[in-house]
Amino acid sequence: MITKLTILLGSPRKSSNSSFLAKKLGEIVDKKGIEVETFLLHEMDIHMCIGCEVCQGEKNTGCILRDQMQEIYPSLQSADAILLAFPIYYCSINAQMKVVIERFYPFGTKGLSGKKLGVVVAHAESGAAHAIHIIKDICDYCNMAYVGNVEAEMQDGGEAEKQWMKLKKDVEKLADELLK
Ligand SMILES: Cc1cc2nc3c(=O)[nH]c(=O)nc-3n(C[C@H](O)[C@H](O)[C@H](O)COP(=O)(O)O)c2cc1C
Numbered sequence: 001m002i003t004k005l006t007i008l009l010g011s012p013r014k015s016s017n018s019s020f021l022a023k024k025l026g027e028i029v030d031k032k033g034i035e036v037e038t039f040l041l042h043e044m045d046i047h048m049c050i051g052c053e054v055c056q057g058e059k060n061t062g063c064i065l066r067d068q069m070q071e072i073y074p075s076l077q078s079a080d081a082i083l084l085a086f087p088i089y090y091c092s093i094n095a096q097m098k099v100v101i102e103r104f105y106p107f108g109t110k111g112l113s114g115k116k117l118g119v120v121v122a123h124a125e126s127g128a129a130h131a132i133h134i135i136k137d138i139c140d141y142c143n144m145a146y147v148g149n150v151e152a153e154m155q156d157g158g159e160a161e162k163q164w165m166k167l168k169k170d171v172e173k174l175a176d177e178l179l180k
Contacts, residue, residue, distance in 0.1 A: 002116070002179055004035040006079035008072070010086030010097030012042035015157030017122035021150055021171055022085030024164070025120070028175040037075045041096045044068040048099050055106035063106045072100065076107070081116040081178040082144070084135065088123035093131045101138060113143035118174050124155040147177040 007026050009019045019040070026036045045068045054064050063069060076082060086097040093101070104112065117139050121128045128151050139146040150170045152160050160167060 001032075002034060002080040004037065004079040005029050005081045005083060005178060006072075006075045007036065007038040007083045007085065008097065008100060009038065009040045010042075010084070010094050010100075011122070012094075012096060013157050015161075016087070017152050017154055017157065017160035018085040018087050018120050020158075020160040020164075021122075021152060021167060022083055022120045024168075025083060025118075025150075025171050025175045025178075028172060029179060032179060034179065037079070039072055039075070041100055044071075046072075046099060046103065049102040049105055056108070063103060065103075069100070069103045072103075073106070076104075076112065076115075079115065081118070081147075082112075083118045083120065083174075083178065085120035086122075086131075088121060088127035088131055091127035091130060093134060104138075104142065107142065109141060109143055111142075115144050116147045116178055116180075117144045118147050118178050119149035120152070120171075120174070121149060122152040122154060122160065125153070128153075147180075148174050150174050 007022050011018050030036045047065050047067050087094050119135055132149055136146050
C-alpha cells in the first residue's frame with residue numbers, strides 16, 4: 001500500500017474535465033487514509049527549464065530556479081505515487097504540465113525510481129494516445145512504474161462532472177492501481 005499520492009493538475013480552466021476526475025480520484029485515495037497533496041499548476045509561478053545542467057553536477061544542488069517548483073520537488077520526493085492530469089492541446093501534453101515535467105530533470109534517472117505514475121487525460125478527439133506514449137517513455141527514463149490512465153473524450157468544461165457516473169469505474173480502477 002502506498003503512503004502518499006501527489007496530484008499535478010495541468011488544466012488552466014475552472015471547469016476542467018481532467019482536474020475534476022483527478023480530484024475524484026484523490027478523494028477515493030484520501031478516504032483510504034492515504035495522504036494526498038494536490039498542486040494546481042496554472043496558479044503557480046513555475047518557470048521553464050533553462051537547460052543550465054547545474055542540477056546534473058556532482059554537488060547535488062538541485063534546480064537553481066527559485067520558483068514554486070521548489071514546493072513540488074519535496075512532494076514528489078516523498079510520494080510513492082504520482083498522478084498527472086492534463087488536457088490535450090495541439091495533439092500533445094499541454095504546456096503547463098510539460099513545463100513541470102521538464103523540471104523533473106534534477107531527479108535524473110534515479111530520483112523518482114520505483115514510484116507509480118498514473119494519468120488522467122482530457123481531449124476532444126485526438127492526441128491522447130500520443131501523449132500517453134510520451135508519458136510512458138518518461139516513466140522508462142525515470143524508472144517509474146506506469147500503472148494506467150483515464151481518458152475523458154470531451155470538449156466542453158464541466159462535461160466530466162455531467163458524465164461522472166459513466167467515468168466512475170475508470171477512475172476507481174486507476175485509483176486501485178495507484179493504491180496497490
Ligand atoms: C488551445 C487548445 C488546443 C486544443 N487542442 C486539442 C487537440 O489537439 N486535440 C484534442 O482532442 N483536443 C484539443 N483541445 C480540446 C481539449 O483537450 C478538451 O476541451 C479537454 O476536454 C480540455 O480538458 P480540461 O477541461 O481538463 O482543460 C484543445 C483545447 C484548447 C483550448
